[in-house]
Amino acid sequence: MSILISDLTEVAHAMADAAGEAILPYFRARDLDDENKASDGYDPVTIADRAAEQAMRAVLADRRPDDAILGEEFGAHSGSSGLTWVLDPIDGTRGFVSGTPTWGVLIAVGDATGPFLGMIDQPYIRERFWGADGRAQMRGPLGEHALATRASRPLTDAVLFTTFPEVGTEAERAGFEAVARGVKLVRYGMDCYAYALLAAGQIDLVIEAGLNSYDIQAPIGLIEAAGGIVTDWSGQPVHEGGRVVAAANANIHRAALDILAGHL
Structure with missing residues (x-):
């Protein structure tokens, strides 16, 4: 398995490189157009989202043609290998169109039981976080080092x-606020970067609802490799999406679940 992990990690890095090259020419572009995918509210998609996913799919077509793919923008592509790559070319497109650097490229690969490798890449600030097989790392302006979640x-x-x-x-917000009342600090608006910070040992909890599989599979692979836990609000697997609790360790995870139990 270690050889396979090494090979898959190399492919994930190539995909993140390709996605970043496709995205960055559009970031903070003054004339960037976006389309709203939502029937109510605002859920934007841009040419950068589509170009990045196409770039990643091209890497897979060349290097892993037998693997399946599930991407936010171009849907599912079947494969025969038993492995599926789950891609979100820009997680946090609202932040992207606003010019904030908290969006990221999400890449995961796994099997029917869920992801075993996850990568979160922020190409503008040049931070990349990845993990698999009990080992997580990051690379950024200060170099490369191992990751571990907080004690x-x-x-x-x-x-x-x-x-x-x-x-x-409203019920999900009530659950979140019940946990929020008991913590030291609450921050908002970080998109996938919050999960990267959890893997890096900077924060303790991320609680969200209404996620899709492509939103959460890369964070699951990364955080679990760094020593954390990611489940739904009842402690069950969440790689298909839904209500998510990502926690640095088992104790803080249990404390959050105990509060959320009254809001399921």
Whole structure:
């Protein structure tokens, strides 16, 4: 398996490189057009999203043609290898069109049980986080080093992130706010970068709702490799999406689940 992980990691790096090259010419472009995919609200997609996913699919067509693919913009492509790559070319497109550098390229690969390799890449600030097989790393302006999630601490000392203040439904927001009242610090609007910070040992919890599989599979692979836990709000697997709790360790995970249990 270690040889396979090495090969897959190399391919993931090539995909992230290709996606970054496709995206960066459009970042903070003053004339960038976006389309709204939502029937109500605002869920943008840009030419950069589509170009990045096409670039990643081209790498897979060349190097892993027998693998299946599930991508946010171009859907599913079947394969015969038993492995599936799950791609979100720009997670955080709202942030992308606003010019904030908290969006990222999400790449995961796994089997029917879920992802075993995850990568979060932020090409503008040149930070890349990846992990598999119990080992997680990052590369950035200060070099490359191993990642590990934070050690156990009381919920009252925890740092909690989510992307949207409204979280999801009214009931889901109530669940999030019940946890938020018990922590030291809450921050919003970080998209996939919050999960990277959790893997890097900077924060303790990310709680979200309404996610798709392509939103969460890369964070699962990365965070689990760094020593953390990612489940749904009842502690079950969440690689198909839904309500997500990502935690630095088992104790903080249990503390959050105990509170969320009253809001399921």
